[in-house]
Amino acid sequence: MSTRRVIDVSELPHHDFDTVDPVWWGNNGLLAIETSMFVILIVTYFYLRQNFTEWPPPIALMTAPLNPLPSLGPGTWNTVLLLFSILPIALADLSSRRGYRAGAQFGLVICLLCGAGAIALRAFEFPAVKFRWDSNSYGSVVWFLLGMHLTHLVTLMSETVLLTIWIFVREFDLKHRLDLTALAIYWYWVVGIWLVVYTVVYWSPRWL
Amino acid sequence: MAQAIPKPVQLVDIELTEADIARDKREMERTWRRPKGLWGFLVETDHKVIGLRYIITAFIFFLFGGIEAALMRIQLAFPENHFLNPDRYNQVFTVHGTTMMFLFAVPIVTAMGIYFVPLMIGARDVAFPRLNAYGYFVYLIGGILLYTSFLLNTGPDAGWFSYVPLAGPSYSPGKRVDIWAQMITFTEISGLAGAIVVIGTAFKMRAPGMSLNRIPLFVWAQVVTAFMILFAMPSVMLASGLLASDRLVDTHIFNPAEGGDAILYQHMFWFFGHPEVYIIFIPALGFISPIIIAFARRKIFGYTAMVLSLVATAFIGFGLWVHHMFATPLPQLGESFFTAASMMIAIPTGVQIFCWLATLWGSKLQMRTPLLFVLGFFTIFVIGGLTGLMLASVPLDLQIHDTFFVVAHLHYVLIGGSVFPLFGAFYYWFPKWSGRMLGERLGKWNFWLMFIGFNLVFFPMHQLGLKGMPRRVYTYLPETGWGNLNLLASIGAFILAIGVLVFIVNAISALRAGEVAGDNPWAADSLEWATSSPPPDYNFLYLPTVSGRYALWSQTDKTPIVYGLSTQKRETLVTSVIAANPELRFDVPGTSIWPFMVALATAEAFIVGIFTPWAFPIGAVLAFAALAGWFFADPDHSNKKVIEQTEGHRPATQPKELRAEEA
Numbered sequence: 001m002s003t004r005r006v007i008d009v010s011e012l013p014h015h016d017f018d019t020v021d022p023v024w025w026g027n028n029g030l031l032a033i034e035t036s037m038f039v040i041l042i043v044t045y046f047y048l049r050q051n052f053t054e055w056p057p058p059i060a061l062m063t064a065p066l067n068p069l070p071s072l073g074p075g076t077w078n079t080v081l082l083l084f085s086i087l088p089i090a091l092a093d094l095s096s097r098r099g100y101r102a103g104a105q106f107g108l109v110i111c112l113l114c115g116a117g118a119i120a121l122r123a124f125e126f127p128a129v130k131f132r133w134d135s136n137s138y139g140s141v142v143w144f145l146l147g148m149h150l151t152h153l154v155t156l157m158s159e160t161v162l163l164t165i166w167i168f169v170r171e172f173d174l175k176h177r178l179d180l181t182a183l184a185i186y187w188y189w190v191v192g193i194w195l196v197v198y199t200v201v202y203w204s205p206r207w208l
Numbered sequence: 209m210a211q212a213i214p215k216p217v218q219l220v221d222i223e224l225t226e227a228d229i230a231r232d233k234r235e236m237e238r239t240w241r242r243p244k245g246l247w248g249f250l251v252e253t254d255h256k257v258i259g260l261r262y263i264i265t266a267f268i269f270f271l272f273g274g275i276e277a278a279l280m281r282i283q284l285a286f287p288e289n290h291f292l293n294p295d296r297y298n299q300v301f302t303v304h305g306t307t308m309m310f311l312f313a314v315p316i317v318t319a320m321g322i323y324f325v326p327l328m329i330g331a332r333d334v335a336f337p338r339l340n341a342y343g344y345f346v347y348l349i350g351g352i353l354l355y356t357s358f359l360l361n362t363g364p365d366a367g368w369f370s371y372v373p374l375a376g377p378s379y380s381p382g383k384r385v386d387i388w389a390q391m392i393t394f395t396e397i398s399g400l401a402g403a404i405v406v407i408g409t410a411f412k413m414r415a416p417g418m419s420l421n422r423i424p425l426f427v428w429a430q431v432v433t434a435f436m437i438l439f440a441m442p443s444v445m446l447a448s449g450l451l452a453s454d455r456l457v458d459t460h461i462f463n464p465a466e467g468g469d470a471i472l473y474q475h476m477f478w479f480f481g482h483p484e485v486y487i488i489f490i491p492a493l494g495f496i497s498p499i500i501i502a503f504a505r506r507k508i509f510g511y512t513a514m515v516l517s518l519v520a521t522a523f524i525g526f527g528l529w530v531h532h533m534f535a536t537p538l539p540q541l542g543e544s545f546f547t548a549a550s551m552m553i554a555i556p557t558g559v560q561i562f563c564w565l566a567t568l569w570g571s572k573l574q575m576r577t578p579l580l581f582v583l584g585f586f587t588i589f590v591i592g593g594l595t596g597l598m599l600a601s602v603p604l605d606l607q608i609h610d611t612f613f614v615v616a617h618l619h620y621v622l623i624g625g626s627v628f629p630l631f632g633a634f635y636y637w638f639p640k641w642s643g644r645m646l647g648e649r650l651g652k653w654n655f656w657l658m659f660i661g662f663n664l665v666f667f668p669m670h671q672l673g674l675k676g677m678p679r680r681v682y683t684y685l686p687e688t689g690w691g692n693l694n695l696l697a698s699i700g701a702f703i704l705a706i707g708v709l710v711f712i713v714n715a716i717s718a719l720r721a722g723e724v725a726g727d728n729p730w731a732a733d734s735l736e737w738a739t740s741s742p743p744p745d746y747n748f749l750y751l752p753t754v755s756g757r758y759a760l761w762s763q764t765d766k767t768p769i770v771y772g773l774s775t776q777k778r779e780t781l782v783t784s785v786i787a788a789n790p791e792l793r794f795d796v797p798g799t800s801i802w803p804f805m806v807a808l809a810t811a812e813a814f815i816v817g818i819f820t821p822w823a824f825p826i827g828a829v830l831a832f833a834a835l836a837g838w839f840f841a842d843p844d845h846s847n848k849k850v851i852e853q854t855e856g857h858r859p860a861t862q863p864k865e866l867r868a869e870e871a
Contacts (some may be wrong), residue, residue: 001669002224003221003222003223003224004221004222004223005219005220005221005225005321005766005767005768005769006220006221006222006224006750006769006770006771006772007217007218007219007416007753007769007770007771007772007790008217008218008770008771008772009217009770009771009772009773009781009790009793010220010221010771010772010773010793011772012217012772012781012790012791013792013793014792014793014794014795016791016792016793018785019785020406020782020791020792021782021792022335022336022411022412022413022782022794025404025408025411025412026333026335026336026339026404026408027408028406029403029407029408029438030404032438032439033400033404033438033441034442036438036439036443037442037445037446040442040443040476040479041446042444044446044450044461044472044476044691047469047472047475048461048467048468048469048472051243051464051467051468051469052467057467076333076690090521096793098735107643130844132455133458133459134418134457134458134459134460135466136460136466136467137459137460137461137468137469138467139460139465140453140459140460140461140468141461142664143459144450144453144459154828158467158832158835162836162839162840166839166840175795188278192685208345
């Protein structure tokens with residue numbers, strides 16, 4: 001054989017951030033799926049509301065009716081905590097882009113604490129609903145909203161644990177720095193979707 | 209550490225001797241070697257193997273679904289027949305519908321994408337091979353779950369859409385509906401995984417030069433379908449999940465007594481269910497275009513219009529779901545909106561049909577079997593589309609709702625719209641899978657038996673529906689006068705079944721002694737035909753570049769190939785989304801047991817979850833353990849040592865100052 005015209009790609013890198021790498025597309029595709037889930041569940045919430053004259057339905061007691069609105073305490077503290085967690089995850093995100101290992105490590109450890117705190121606070125949010133999942137359809141759909149978000153908190157924490165172990169124990173390589181930026185997108189998403197869920201669960205029955 | 213800045217990709221002329229090629233080939237064969245045996249089955253991630261597995265598994269489920277159809281036709285052939293009892297009949301029609309929709313139609317059309325998208329865009333594998341393997345195992349487990357329960361006489365029996373309240377805890381005690389609900393979860397997880405795989409692959413792994421406006425229509429169809437899956441399938445997962453929870457832990461989402469809503473279930477189901485029809489149909493449109501291009505021997509008429517029609521169909525497809533619910537108490541204004549949308553979707557479909565006709569018009573047609581199936585599609589699908597327009601009108605729909613007219617309509621659109629193109633696709637791409645041609649003579653028999661059989665089964669059903677025969681009744685009285693048409697339909701069913709059998713005979717005899725196909729038996733235009741049949745494990749020895757919409761028809765010996773990817777470890781090229789300029793040398797993850805392990809954890813959660821909610825936390829722990837294994841495993845088991853050694857082969861000659869885009 002003789003000469004062949006080629007495109008020489010041997011100088012190209014193996015990884016790069018954001019839309020260049022397929023990981024970004026996979027990660028965001030999964031988030032699109034999960035966003036659809038939440039949108040449909042929130043539509044379900046308002047759809048079921050049409051079946052009630054009072055929302056949440058009244059809690060009838062022997063003597064006096066009890067305020068059926070969900071207590072704001074645990075949910076609001078959780079919102080504050082999750083909003084705060086944006087700082088450490090943004091630090092980890094930025095540090096991984098700059099290749100600054102200590103920054104990423106510090107950010108991730110704070111994130112783990114925030115995530116654990118959010119999961120713990122969620123345990124107090126369910127009783128604050130004042131209805132069980134099997135009381136009525138209001139109770140069911142609110143438990144589903146909180147529960148589905150809890151699933152994401154747990155998944156997010158699991159991912160963060162694995163990546164933190166890698167970055168402490170193994171190395172701060174480009175592939176896992178890239179993974180960390182994808183994790184950060186997931187983290188922002190979990191916080192962002194929580195703001196919506198929080199507004200729907202705690203404030204929409206007060207405002208609307 | 210600064211981020212690596214890619215130097216410009218260079219267009220160069222190099223000396224490539226026979227010895228170089230032989231060496232590269234030897235190394236590639238070693239690097240991409242596939243694992244063997246049972247272990248090999250569990251760890252395999254190659255998209256061709258996973259794709260073919262999906263196709264074969266789905267085809268077996270198609271045969272199962274067909275057997276169930278035959279049982280129903282035997283039962284209905286005569287009035288007051290006692291071949292099946294009512295309970296068994298309920299299970300048979302439910303499992304038939306569930307199988308055909310969830311275990312056959314969606315998996316097989318997306319599996320065609322898993323097999324062909326990387327080949328058509330010139331890549332070595334999909335973007336997420338392990339996710340792909342996971343998707344297959346989850347799908348397989350879901351199918352086995354359904355059929356195990358069916359054989360144990362606990363098959364679901366509330367219809368393929370399992371409406372509440374019939375499917376709710378009060379009217380369907382036992383575990384039958386739970387099995388349906390969890391099977392849905394399995395197949396939807398697998399479908400969603402496949403969609404992510406297809407989007408990542410088609411957006412990021414195209415051959416240099418294959419800009420968006422040069423993507424083959426097949427790939428476009430797969431991408432549009434994948435996006436529809438992202439937004440439609442969550443709805444049914446949620447519907448089936450909420451149904452399962454209503455049944456297991458007494459939530460009340462669909463229970464009207466506690467403020468729940470039964471119509472809500474229909475909304476959630478059909479918000480998925482109608483796009484589902486297009487999820488099945490759009491990939492089939494993607495099979496038709498390459499077949500027409502190949503046998504009309506000319507470029508497609510109106511490429512841009514075709515692509516925009518696909519996208520428009522996908523959008524409008526989300527605005528039609530209520531036309532399945534005209535018989536429920538909905539506001540009339542809403543119904544009118546959905547009538548309008550249902551008629552509007554005829555526009556993009558019409559555009560495509562006319563574009564194909566314009567392509568075929570006046571060309572010298574080669575009447576081979578794949579084209580016959582496409583022409584069969586035109587006939588059948590247009591009839592199905594016309595009855596669709598009839599059903600879109602509310603008064604007519606109310607009259608024939610839940611009659612055999614609807615059964616006729618849905619089989620005309622689904623079999624006409626998807627199964628006929630699919631068989632055409634089998635004939636067209638079988639040579640690529642196997643290296644052998646399917647027989648033309650048997651192919652013609654196959655087509656005509658299926659075409660005549662199909663029309664004999666389903667055309668009389670229109671009339672039966674108009675005469676008032678409801679669907680899902682296990683028998684009818686002789687006085688109804690439905691006997692003759694039912695007998696005719698049953699005879700047709702056996703002709704159709706013989707047609708499918710002819711296909712199987714054809715496939716087996718072709719595998720044994722078929723004519724050897726060669727790389728490109730149809731002289732077609734797209735990149736899958738640029739490699740051998742069947743393709744090597746690495747797909748292409750040197751990745752191709754593309755200089756036109758019809759890659760092989762515009763190829764010359766000046767068309768460059770991609771050089772500089774490692775032959776020592778699994779690499780493929782990642783390119784930019786719009787222009788497909790080279791961006792990364794992407795490490796393709798190799799074989800791994802972890803996708804199978806995560807699939808087992810998923811299976812534990814959803815199968816044991818039929819009986820106790822504690823299965824879910826346990827499943828979460830198991831999944832975490834398996835994902836930890838996945839996370840810490842090496843990206844490529846076959847070549848541990850060379851991971852660090854990232855040097856590719858150096859080109860032999862000095863580069864000229866040219867950028868790839870100018871190619």
